[in-house]
Amino acid sequence: MSDEQKGIEKNEPENVSRRQVLKGIAITAGVVAAGAVAGVNPIGAAHAAGKCPGTTPKAALQYQPHPKGKDQCSVCANFIAPHCCKVVAGSVAPDGYCMAFAPKPA
Numbered sequence: 001m002s003d004e005q006k007g008i009e010k011n012e013p014e015n016v017s018r019r020q021v022l023k024g025i026a027i028t029a030g031v032v033a034a035g036a037v038a039g040v041n042p043i044g045a046a047h048a049a050g051k052c053p054g055t056t057p058k059a060a061l062q063y064q065p066h067p068k069g070k071d072q073c074s075v076c077a078n079f080i081a082p083h084c085c086k087v088v089a090g091s092v093a094p095d096g097y098c099m100a101f102a103p104k105p106a
């Protein structure tokens with residue numbers, strides 16, 4: 001394990017349960033689904049208004065402002081350029097990373 005990896009582990013919260021992570025993802029999916037039923041695009045509308053649509057706290061998904069290997073926001077299906085995420089609340093860096101990373105389809 002490299003020093004960088006050790007440093008990352010020191011900064012990770014220890015009290016985040018798998019249940020909390022899944023709850024955050026489920027809430028976000030529910031918001032998106034509700035918007036689809038209502039005939040609006042909540043992600044596009046929020047982003048256009050200057051607000052990112054993600055609602056899960058960064059700490060809950062162990063967000064970090066640097067990549068994990070080759071995995072990073074800019075190649076994640078949840079990323080909305082230039083700085084938003086469909087899952088994580090607030091701004092994210094294109095080279096950031098979190099536990100909800102999902103690679104964009106090829």
Ligand code: SF4
Nearest residue numbers: 073076078079085098
């Ligand atoms: S890696 Fe995490 S923070 Fe980055 S875009 Fe994907 S889900 Fe959002």
